[in-house]
Every structure is written in structure tokens, then in C-alpha cells.
Amino acid sequence: MKIGELSKRTGLATSKIRFYEDIGLLKLVKRADNGYRTYPPEAETVLHLISNGQKAGFSLDELSKLLPSDLSDWKHDQLLNALRQKLADIELMEKKLADNKRQLNSILNDIEAKPGGMACADNAKRVISQMGMGKGRR
Amino acid sequence: MKIGELSKRTGLATSKIRFYEDIGLLKLVKRADNGYRTYPPEAETVLHLISNGQKAGFSLDELSKLLPSDLSDWKHDQLLNALRQKLADIELMEKKLADNKRQLNSILNDIEAKPGGMACADNAKRVISQMGMGKGRR
DNA sequence: CATAAGGTTAAAGTAAACTTGAAGGTCAAT
DNA sequence: ATTGACCTTCAAGTTTACTTTAACCTTATG
Numbered sequence: 001m002k003i004g005e006l007s008k009r010t011g012l013a014t015s016k017i018r019f020y021e022d023i024g025l026l027k028l029v030k031r032a033d034n035g036y037r038t039y040p041p042e043a044e045t046v047l048h049l050i051s052n053g054q055k056a057g058f059s060l061d062e063l064s065k066l067l068p069s070d071l072s073d074w075k076h077d078q079l080l081n082a083l084r085q086k087l088a089d090i091e092l093m094e095k096k097l098a099d100n101k102r103q104l105n106s107i108l109n110d111i112e113a114k115p116g117g118m119a120c121a122d123n124a125k126r127v128i129s130q131m132g133m134g135k136g137r138r
Numbered sequence: 139m140k141i142g143e144l145s146k147r148t149g150l151a152t153s154k155i156r157f158y159e160d161i162g163l164l165k166l167v168k169r170a171d172n173g174y175r176t177y178p179p180e181a182e183t184v185l186h187l188i189s190n191g192q193k194a195g196f197s198l199d200e201l202s203k204l205l206p207s208d209l210s211d212w213k214h215d216q217l218l219n220a221l222r223q224k225l226a227d228i229e230l231m232e233k234k235l236a237d238n239k240r241q242l243n244s245i246l247n248d249i250e251a252k253p254g255g256m257a258c259a260d261n262a263k264r265v266i267s268q269m270g271m272g273k274g275r276r
Numbered sequence: 277c278a279t280a281a282g283g284t285t286a287a288a289g290t291a292a293a294c295t296t297g298a299a300g301g302t303c304a305a306t
Numbered sequence: 307a308t309t310g311a312c313c314t315t316c317a318a319g320t321t322t323a324c325t326t327t328a329a330c331c332t333t334a335t336g
Binding site: 153157172197198 | 324
């Protein structure tokens with residue numbers, strides 16, 4: 001298929017598809033006699049893998065190391081490990097969020113229970129300050 | 139505290155902390171007589187919130203709309219609102235994380251459950267078709 | 277007093293992931 | 307044969323999120 005059809009099938013802009021080729025991420029492409037790009041149906045699969053990989057937090061650089069040019073060459077184990085690592089990261093973050101949520105809820109309950117108090121605001125500030133969602137390195 | 143201490147406490151580069159101030163994301167800062175930035179302890183909390191917000195998939199732009207501008211100026215009424223807002227923020231983060239996680243899990247499950255004689259390429263296609271995610275817009 | 281360590285600014289540079297623009301070639305239909 | 311849709315390349319522009327650089331000021335220490 002030509003790039004326009006691939007674009008419609010995947011919902012990705014043609015510029016994006018050409019860009020992925022430029023950076024060596026999408027290698028499943030030949031040229032027709034007129035110079036037009038021609039894609040096998042597999043290309044659609046690869047593009048979906050790329051999009052979903054990005055949604056799951058992978059950079060294009062990571063993806064180009066993970067995805068093979070040929071799907072039958074898929075580095076199965078490598079991909080599995082990478083996916084499991086991302087999943088672990090997310091689960092850790094969910095835990096922290098749940099903790100923070102629980103703390104916030106208890107603060108809210110306290111404040112709503114005794115509206116006149118002056119200490120409650122200070123207390124709230126204290127708890128908020130302790131809301132260590134872990135050391136935030138990126 | 140001065141910027142160096144805040145940097146050490148949070149693990150964030152001083153350039154990053156100044157940058158967050160530049161774009162109006164970190165407003166918890168005064169100036170000493172010598173011109174040095176001076177931060178209240180709450181600044182550490184806010185920076186952790188920012189880092190973790192980013193990890194949860196928020197852009198700095200989204201975060202500057204979500205985060206309270208001044209933790210130290212919170213009054214009782216505002217505190218309640220801020221807490222409720224924060225709770226809503228966290229729930230939003232949880233949704234994003236759940237989204238990411240669902241994405242990853244569906245990929246993982248399908249790859250792990252790879253039926254015996256199925257070729258990698260075919261399996262990959264099956265994975266994609268079952269992701270139901272359709273067209274990868276971001 | 278000298279010097280290092282740490283603070284200040286403004287501006288420029290970087291990297292990722294694209295998009296846009298210009299100038300043009302190809303193809304199907306009227 | 308001309309229009310319009312679709313294709314090409316290459317370069318330059320954009321956005322986000324920072325870092326680096328340069329020149330300079332302030333504070334602590336030997």
C-alpha cells in the first residue's frame with residue numbers, strides 16, 4: 001500500500017510515518033518505480049506497536065532498540081523484560097498515589113469534622129509536607 | 139533554605155528549580171537581602187509533587203494549572219478546596235496510570251500467552267488486533 | 277586577603293518528536 | 307490538457323523541558 005492508505009489505516013500523519021523511516025524506526029518499506037513508498041500490511045502492525053509503546057511510556061529510541069525490522073525476528077525476551085519493567089514502575093507509582101490519596105482523605109475528614117479549629121490548617125500543612133511521594137528523580 | 143539545599147533535598151538540579159520558577163510553576167520563593175532565593179520547607183513538597191506529576195504523565199503546563207500556587211498562603215477555606223482539588227488531581231493521575239497499565243498488560247498477556255505453533259509475526263498481529271485501541275492518536 | 281564555593285542573570289544551546297513549507301513529480305478523471 | 311489529489315525531498319520551524327555558558331556578585335575558610 002502507499003503512504004496515504006497506511007496513514008488512514010493507522011491514523012498517523014504521513015509526515016510522522018516518513019519521520020519514523022528517517023530515524024530508522026520503520027524499515028518495512030520499498031519503493032515503486034515512480035519513487036512512491038510502498039508498504040506491506042505488516043507495516044500497519046509495526047506502527048501500532050510503536051504508538052502503543054509510546055503510550056506505555058517508551059521513547060522512540062527505546063522502541064527502535066526493541067522493535068526489529070522484521071516482525072519474525074522479534075526480540076521476544078527483550079521486549080517482555082522491558083514491558084515488565086514498565087509495568088513495575090507504574091505499579092510502584094500507583095502505590096504512592098494510593099498512599100497520598102488515603103492521607104488526603106483523612107485530612108479532609110478531620111477538617112470537615114471540626115470546622116472551627118485553627119490547629120487543623122497547621123496540621124493539614126504538616127501532613128501535606130509529609131506527603132513524600134518518594135524522591136522525585138527523573 | 140537556599141537553592142543549593144533545596145536541590146540536595148529534592149535531587150533536582152538548581153537550573154531545573156530556577157526554570158520552574160521562570161515558567162511560573164514554583165512560586166514559593168522569596169528573596170534575601172543579598173538577592174539569593176529563599177525557599178520555605180513546603181517548596182520541597184511542591185517539587186516532589188511536580189516530579190511525581192510528571193512521572194504520572196502530566197506536562198509542566200498541566201501541572202501549573204493543577205498545583206496550588208502558594209502552599210504557604212493556604213487559608214482554611216482555601217485549604218479545603220485545595221485538598222479536594224488535590225484529591226481530584228490524584229484521581230486523575232490514577233486514571234492515567236490505569237490507562238498505561240491496561241495498555242501494558244494487554245500487550246504482555248497476549249505475548250505471554252503465545253500459542254505453541256504460532257509464528258512471531260502472526261502473534262504480533264494478533265496482539266495488535268486484540269489491543270482494540272484502534273488508531274494511535276496522542 | 278585570596279580563593280573556593282555557591283549565588284545571580286540573560287541568552288543561547290540541546291534533545292526528542294514531530295510539523296510545515298517550498299518546489300516539484302505522478303496519476304486519474306473531466 | 308488541465309485540474310486536483312497524492313506523492314517526493316530537503317530544510318527549516320515548533321514545542322517541551324531543560325542545560326550550558328558567560329560574566330558577575332556574595333559568603334565562608336585558610
